[in-house]
Amino acid sequence: MLPTYYEFQNSTKILSGKNALENISYELSGLGASRPIVLSDNVLKKIGSLQKVLDAMESTGMEPAAIFTDIPSDSSVSVVNKIGRIYQEAGCDSIVAVGGGSVIDTAKGVEMLISQNVKDLLELQGCESMTSGSHIPFIAVPTTSGTGSEMTLVAVIKNIEKSVKMEFISNYLLPDAAVLDPRMTETLPPKTTASTGFDALCHAIEAYSCNQKNPLSDAYATAAIKLVVENIETVITDGKNRKARLAMANASTMAGAAFSNSMVGMVHAIGHALGGVCKVPHGDAMTILLPYCMLYNYKHVGDIYGELLLYLEGPDVYARTPAQKRCEATIKSVRRLERRLNQLCGLPMTLKAVHVDKKDFDAVAKTALNDGAMLANPAAVEYEDVIRILNQAYE
Incomplete structure (x- = not known):
C-alpha cells in the first residue's frame, strides 16, 4: 500500500566493481576539486588498505593535500573539530573518506563544519534544519560492508563528555560518490565480516518495517536482504572471494539507501545506547537485539515481517509456509542465520558474551x-x- 505521503532521496553516485578506486581522481576533478584531505584510521593504514586508495589516486594524477588517520572506532566531536582545523590550514578543497562507519561519519562531521563555516560541531546540534552551505566535494570509500554510511543522510558522532552518540541528520550529508571496490573489504577478518554484514541485514529489515517505509525504500531493502543471505557465509569462509565481497558491499549500500529514507527503529535505538554506555560494537549489538525486537514488534508488523520470508528463505519455503505463520518463520530464519554465523566465526549472540553488566x-x-x-x-x-528486551538478550 502506498503511504499517503513520502520522501526519498538517493543522490549519491555509485562506482561499483573492478578498478573502481582508479576513478576517484576523475570524480574529484569533475567536482572541481584537486586538493583533497584523505581521512582513514590507523588500522587501515597499517594493513595497507589506505595505501591502495592513495596508489590509485596517485596513478591517475592526484595527490592528497593532507592525510589524517587518527580516527577512533567511535568518532567524536573533538576529532571532527581537529580535522576541520587541519583542512583549513592545508588549503584543502574536498574530502575522501576511506574506512567504516566511524571514518565516514567523521568525514560528514568535517563536511558540516566546513560547509557551514563553524569551528565546533556542537554548534550544529539539531541540524535537521541545516541549509546546504558551501558545497564540499566528498567521496566515500567504505572498507566494511555493513554501516551503509556512504549512502545515508545520518552521521553518528560521540559526545564523550556525556557518553552519548549524537545523530546529525541532513540531506546535505550525502557523499557525492561512493566507491565500492572489492579490494577494500577482502582483508576483513571473518568475525568483523559477520558483524558488519548482520548490521546491513538489520538496516534492511528495520527499513522495511519502520513507520516511514515506502515503495522505493522497500525495493532497496529487499534486494539488500537477498544479497546478504546469499553471500554472507561465503565471505566469512572465503574472504578473498571478490564476487561475494562486491555483493556484500552492494547490499550494505542498498540497505543504507533504504534506511536513510525510511529510518530505523528500536533495534538501533537500543543498540546506540549499548554502544554509548557499554562500548558494545554496533554490529554485535544489532545481531544480539534484532530477533528480540522483532518479537516485540510482532503484533504491529507481523504481516510485513512475513513478507520478508521470501527474501530470507526463497520462493519454495515462502510458498509452502501458511500466511499466518510467515512472520514466525521469518524471525526463526534470522535466528538460524545468527547461529550459523556464531558457529562459523564466533559472532556473539548474547549481551553477556559482549561483557555487558546488568547494572548498566x-x-x-x-x-x-x-x-x-x-x-x-x-x-x-x-x-x-x-x-525486558535487555534481560531476554542477556544470555
Missing part, C-alpha cells in the same frame, strides 16, 4: 528512549519494555 541496563534503557531512532519504530516503547 537502567542507563541503557533511559538513553535508548531518548534516541531519535525510537520515533520511527512501528510500536510504542516504554522503559520497562527496553529492560
